[in-house]
Amino acid sequence: xxxxxxxxxxxxxxxxxxxxxxxxxxxxxxxxxxxxxxxxxxxxxxxxxxxxxxxxxxxxxxxxxxxxxxxxxxxxxxxxxxxxxxxxxxxxxxxxxxxxxxxxxxxxxxxxxxxxxxxxxxxxxxxxxxxxxxxxxxxxxxxxxxxxxxxxxxxxxxxxxxxxxxxxxxxxxxxxxxxxxxxxxxxxxxxxxxxxxxxxxxxxxxxxxxxxxxxxxxxxxxxxxxxxxxxxxxxxxxxxxxxxxxxxxxxxxxxxxxxxxxxxxxxxxxxxxxxxxxxxxxxxxxxxxxxxxxxxxxxxxxxxxxxxxxxxxxxxxxxxxxxxxxxxxxxxxxxxxxxxxxxxxxxxxxxxxxxxxxxxxxxxxxxxxxxxxxxxxxxxxxxxxxxxxxxxxxxxxxxxxxxxxxxxxxxxxxxxxxxxxxxxxxxxxxxxxxxxxxxxxxxxxxxxxxxxxxxxxxxxxxxxxxxxxxxxxxxxxxxxxxxxxxxxxxxxxxxxxxxxxxxxxxxxxxxxxxxxxxxxxxxxxxxxxxxxxxxxxxxxxxxxxxxxxxxxxxxxxxxxxxxxxxxxxxxxxxxxxxxxxxxxxxxxxxxxxxxxxxxxxxxxxxxxxxxxxxxxxxxxxxxxx
Numbered sequence: 001x002x003x004x005x006x007x008x009x010x011x012x013x014x015x016x017x018x019x020x021x022x023x024x025x026x027x028x029x030x031x032x033x034x035x036x037x038x039x040x041x042x043x044x045x046x047x048x049x050x051x052x053x054x055x056x057x058x059x060x061x062x063x064x065x066x067x068x069x070x071x072x073x074x075x076x077x078x079x080x081x082x083x084x085x086x087x088x089x090x091x092x093x094x095x096x097x098x099x100x101x102x103x104x105x106x107x108x109x110x111x112x113x114x115x116x117x118x119x120x121x122x123x124x125x126x127x128x129x130x131x132x133x134x135x136x137x138x139x140x141x142x143x144x145x146x147x148x149x150x151x152x153x154x155x156x157x158x159x160x161x162x163x164x165x166x167x168x169x170x171x172x173x174x175x176x177x178x179x180x181x182x183x184x185x186x187x188x189x190x191x192x193x194x195x196x197x198x199x200x201x202x203x204x205x206x207x208x209x210x211x212x213x214x215x216x217x218x219x220x221x222x223x224x225x226x227x228x229x230x231x232x233x234x235x236x237x238x239x240x241x242x243x244x245x246x247x248x249x250x251x252x253x254x255x256x257x258x259x260x261x262x263x264x265x266x267x268x269x270x271x272x273x274x275x276x277x278x279x280x281x282x283x284x285x286x287x288x289x290x291x292x293x294x295x296x297x298x299x300x301x302x303x304x305x306x307x308x309x310x311x312x313x314x315x316x317x318x319x320x321x322x323x324x325x326x327x328x329x330x331x332x333x334x335x336x337x338x339x340x341x342x343x344x345x346x347x348x349x350x351x352x353x354x355x356x357x358x359x360x361x362x363x364x365x366x367x368x369x370x371x372x373x374x375x376x377x378x379x380x381x382x383x384x385x386x387x388x389x390x391x392x393x394x395x396x397x398x399x400x401x402x403x404x405x406x407x408x409x410x411x412x413x414x415x416x417x418x419x420x421x422x423x424x425x426x427x428x429x430x431x432x433x434x435x436x437x438x439x440x441x442x443x444x445x446x447x448x449x450x451x452x453x454x455x456x457x458x459x460x461x462x463x464x465x466x467x468x469x470x471x472x473x474x475x476x477x478x479x480x481x482x483x484x485x486x487x488x489x490x491x492x493x494x495x496x497x498x499x500x501x502x503x504x505x506x507x508x509x510x511x512x513x514x515x516x517x518x519x520x521x522x523x524x525x526x527x528x529x530x531x532x533x534x535x536x537x538x539x540x541x542x543x544x545x546x547x548x549x550x551x552x553x554x555x556x557x558x559x560x561x562x563x564x565x566x567x568x569x570x571x572x573x574x575x576x577x578x579x580x581x582x583x584x585x586x587x588x589x590x591x592x593x594x595x596x597x598x599x600x601x602x603x604x605x606x607x608x609x610x611x612x613x614x615x616x617x618x619x620x621x622x623x624x625x
Contacts, residue, residue: 034503037070038496042505042539045496049581049598056582056591056598057485060492072499081494082487085457086142086186086543090490090585091482092460093146096442098481099467101150103435105442107343110151121161125227126220128155128166129173133216136177137184139446141576143460145174145586149593158342164232167594168604169223171586172579176219176612179573180212181205187546187575191568194550200565211573211619218615222608230604232596246347250378250402252279252387253347254314258334259327261307267325272299272391278321279387280313283375283404284336295339295406296375299364299391310336312347312377312404343430345406347377350419354397358418364391372413374405434472441466486588493583500539509536511552522562522625526570526617529553533574534609538583542575549575566620577612579605 041063048059068078081087100106113127128148136144152170156163178185182192182205192202223231246253257280271282285297286308294301303309310333311318322329333340352358358366368374379386379393380400386393395401400422403410410425445463448454467473473481501507513532517524529549536545549571557567578584582591582601590596 031508032504034072035505035508037072038499038503038505041066041070041072041496042500045493046539046581050602052598055485057489057492060489060496062492063496064492067495067499072503073495077498078495079491080498081491084491084494085455086585087487087491087494088457089460090142090146090589091487092445092457092464093143094482094589095464095467095473095478096445096460097146097149098478099438099464099472100147100442102431102473102477103438104343104430104432105435105438106147106151107154107341110155113155121159121165122224124155124159124161125166125169125223128152129169129220129223130216132170133173133177133180133219136174137180137212139184139449141174141178141185142585142589144177145171145589148174149589153593154343164594164596164600165227167590168231168596168600169219169227171590171594172219172223172604172608173216174586175576175578175584176215177212179215179576180209182208184212185576186543188572190543190546191550191572194547195554195565195568197551198554198564200554200568203565203569208569208573210623211616214619215573215612215615218611219608222611226607230607232600232603246349246377246402249349249380250385250387252314252385253377253402254280254312254318256283256310256312256333256340257315257318258308258310258330258332258336259318259322260330261303261305261309262326262328263305265305265325268305269303269325270299271297271301271303274303274311274321275299276389278313278317280311280318280321281375281377281404282309282311284310284339286335290335293336293339295345296369296373296404298367298369308335310340312375344408345404347402347404348410348425349422350401350403350413351422352395352397352399352401353418353420356395356397356418358395359397360394362392362394366395368403372405373409374403374413376401376403378402431472434470437470438467438472441470441472483589483592485592489582489588489591490585496539507552517556517560520560520562522560522566523617523621525557525560525562525567526620527613529567529570530574530577530613530616533571534577534613537575537578538581542578542584545575546571563625566624569624570616570620573616574613577609577616579608579612581605 045059045063048054049056054062064078064081067073068075097106110128113124113131116123116127128151132144132148135147148170149167152167153163155161156166175185179188182188182203188208195202247255271285274280274282282303283296285294285301285303286292287304289306289308311321313321318329321327339345363376363379366372368376376390377387378401379390379395380402381396381398401419407425407430410421413419414421414425441463444466445460448459448462449456452459464478468475468478499505513528517528520528533545533549536549550568553567553571554564557564578587580602581598582588582596587601591601
């Protein structure tokens with residue numbers, strides 16, 4: 001079925017609709033052995049998702065293998081999920097997101113959010129969720145979710161808010177944002193094409209916007225008010241995202257400050273004077289208001305008038321130094337804000353190995369600043385810590401050296417095998433100079449989605465390939481960026497949905513549930529259709545759910561003298577109500593990075609699902625009827 005990419009045609013305002021009078025015949029399906037087998041497999045999969053005796057991606061692979069063995073689908077169909085449009089699109093959009101993050105494009109995007117929110121969990125969660133939701137309204141929600149995943153990780157590290165407390169609300173916001181326009185999610189994109197055979201006027205691009213905006217607001221309030229109870233507790237999963245904190249083992253190391261020398265200083269100190277006299281280590285220096293920067297300067301470098309310097313040191317000693325030399329302490333990093341950001345630089349602890357060539361040499365002989373472009377901050381030897389006169393210390397095996405520098409330099413130093421780092425350096429080397437190429441590749445893929453009839457996977461994979469060809473990423477980096485747990489989870493569930501439709505089990509359930517309604521009121525019809533859509537989208541794809549339900553709901557709505565277009569709109573919206581288990585692409589994508597379990601989604605998703613149905617039905621009755 002070819003979809004309408006624009007999702008809009010002129011005319012067809014919901015307000016001018018009238019229910020039709022023709023009632024289409026509905027043939028009741030007969031229950032057979034294949035249907036029973038499929039329903040049993042669905043029940044087993046949901047049960048295993050909840051109890052978590054085995055990992056969810058292994059459950060999906062198990063379904064992938066059992067379905068052809070039981071003869072429910074062919075072997076080719078069983079593995080069709082691995083090449084499906086949805087799965088390939090997710091792989092491509094993850095690679096595109098990695099390229100944008102690698103060049104610091106994502107970091108620039110989140111600056112306004114960080115500036116407005118500060119370290120407040122409420123403001124971070126609210127602003128980030130709203131931003132993701134609005135972006136998701138105009139591109140596929142899985143694309144928005146993948147694009148913001150690196151940003152959420154960075155915000156978690158900077159604000160020290162555990163990532164499990166942020167990632168799930170952001171993922172839910174991306175799903176909810178897909179209901180703002182007809183192009184935000186696949187079910188809504190398909191609605192106009194599915195309505196053609198029933199002679200129903202098409203929806204326009206912003207038809208669902210009132211419902212979508214209220215859904216986003218309700219979702220944000222849900223987590224702001226109930227987050228402490230429904231979100232997972234912060235344990236080892238949250239600590240894994242926290243950066244190395246040098247003050248735990250080096251209490252006098254201090255933190256970063258930026259200072260400015262006066263116009264006519266009485267004294268012009270050297271870098272080593274500040275280190276040896278005040279325990280403050282100069283990690284950056286500019287003598288011409290930023291045109292030239294030394295990261296770090298050498299110990300013998302002089303600090304002239306009007307120079308700007310960044311130092312690492314204890315607050316009391318930095319203030320004492322500033323008073324002595326009449327320096328001005330800036331409230332936060334300014335000139336060196338980018339150079340010394342946590343994305344590009346930080347502090348590591350390195351232990352001298354017995355075979356290191358540094359053994360037996362003084363720190364002054366090694367000249368870390370000149371040859372390795374890092375700044376020693378302290379040396380720990382057994383139970384003693386040295387913060388000053390570091391140049392005189394002769395290194396021994398087992399000495400721990402605390403250093404500040406660019407992550408790129410630490411990666412380079414690690415390849416020389418002179419040190420063993422006490423904490424893993426998981427910071428990748430950023431390449432902001434390639435930002436233009438990354439943005440061009442992203443724009444190319446979005447342009448293809450909007451202006452061509454190519455499959456979504458082809459459009460996005462073009463952008464992902466562009467990231468590799470323009471050397472924004474190496475092909476190995478692209479491969480490593482993909483969370484294969486997510487891919488196999490989705491690829492295994494797609495054939496289960498296919499078997500549900502192919503066996504007739506889905507149609508059997510839908511028919512008899514709707515048949516029980518008799519002649520329902522509009523409220524009852526919308527509630528049942530919303531609940532049924534929610535149920536189906538949990539066990540088959542949201543696209544499969546909307547394709548199956550629209551032909552069943554239209555004649556039922558006409559028989560009940562309810563506007564069929566509104567019933568169809570409820571189906572299109574409610575098939576995004578995928579919060580109870582991680583079967584939606586966004587939830588599957590965020591499950592690994594957030595260290596979530598299926599029961600986490602069940603606890604948070606139960607309330608969100610009820611809120612979703614209540615908002616959709618309430619808005620349909622209040623705004624559109």
